[in-house]
Amino acid sequence: DSGVTQTPKHLITATGQRVTLRCSPRSGDLSVYWYQQSLDQGLQFLIQYYNGEERAKGNILERFSAQQFPDLHSELNLSSLELGDSALYFCASSVVGNSGNTIYFGEGSWLTVV
Amino acid sequence: AQSVSQHNHHVILSEAASLELGCNYSYGGTVNLFWYVQYPGQHLQLLLKYFSGDPLVKGIKGFEAEFIKSKFSFNLRKPSVQWSDTAEYFCAVNYNAGNMLTFGGGTRLMVKP
Numbered sequence: 001d002s003g004v005t006q007t008p009k010h011l012i013t014a015t016g017q018r019v020t021l022r023c024s025p026r027s028g029d030l031s032v033y034w035y036q037q038s039l040d041q042g043l044q045f046l047i048q049y050y051n052g053e054e055r056a057k058g059n060i061l062e063r064f065s066a067q068q069f070p071d072l073h074s075e076l077n078l079s080s081l082e083l084g085d086s087a088l089y090f091c092a093s094s095v096v097g098n099s100g101n102t103i104y105f106g107e108g109s110w111l112t113v114v
Numbered sequence: 115a116q117s118v119s120q121h122n123h124h125v126i127l128s129e130a131a132s133l134e135l136g137c138n139y140s141y142g143g144t145v146n147l148f149w150y151v152q153y154p155g156q157h158l159q160l161l162l163k164y165f166s167g168d169p170l171v172k173g174i175k176g177f178e179a180e181f182i183k184s185k186f187s188f189n190l191r192k193p194s195v196q197w198s199d200t201a202e203y204f205c206a207v208n209y210n211a212g213n214m215l216t217f218g219g220g221t222r223l224m225v226k227p
């Protein structure tokens with residue numbers, strides 16, 4: 001158990017819909033990362049938040065957005081869903097937002113778009 | 115662009131065989147290096163990491179990796195694999211005190227009992 005908690009574990013939804021994935025970082029970790037893992041794209045960094053502020057942005061679609069709340073939990077919002085958005089979405093957390101820190105991953109949220 | 119390459123996509127070994135998985139990264143300044151393992155249906159778990167110092171790093175479950183700066187490599191090794199090592203292994207690099215990990219494409223290891 002990494003200490004990073006993600007809900008829901010599995011989600012099936014239809015195209016065009018919107019979903020929210022939730023992540024609670026490890027106790028004391030200020031930084032939250034979102035990654036997408038799909039068969040064709042592998043592991044892709046989406047976005048990072050540090051203590052409530054967006055710190056870095058990767059290959060995140062405009063249809064996707066995220067935020068980190070004052071209690072440090074984070075949510076990833078996926079809208080206008082397409083079949084290709086089906087993937088495993090990982091949240092990860094670390095103590096600090098830059099080098100030298102180790103990133104710990106949650107168990108992921110499986111999203112299936114039908 | 116910064117990239118990480120894992121040349122072995124699928125590896126099949128018998129129990130007790132030795133393992134070496136390759137990882138090469140593109141030049142991009144200072145690096146921190148990681149190997150993660152993902153067992154079937156599970157999340158990514160940290161095997162080992164290199165930040166500085168001794169380039170031979172020992173991790174959990176008998177794994178080790180060697181950082182060879184001149185070759186931009188960070189290969190993962192294990193002298194004797196077990197069936198329970200069947201998993202997917204990911205090499206990851208953090209560049210220049212940046213904020214994200216760049217992952218390789220992963221290597222699926224199957225160990226036959």
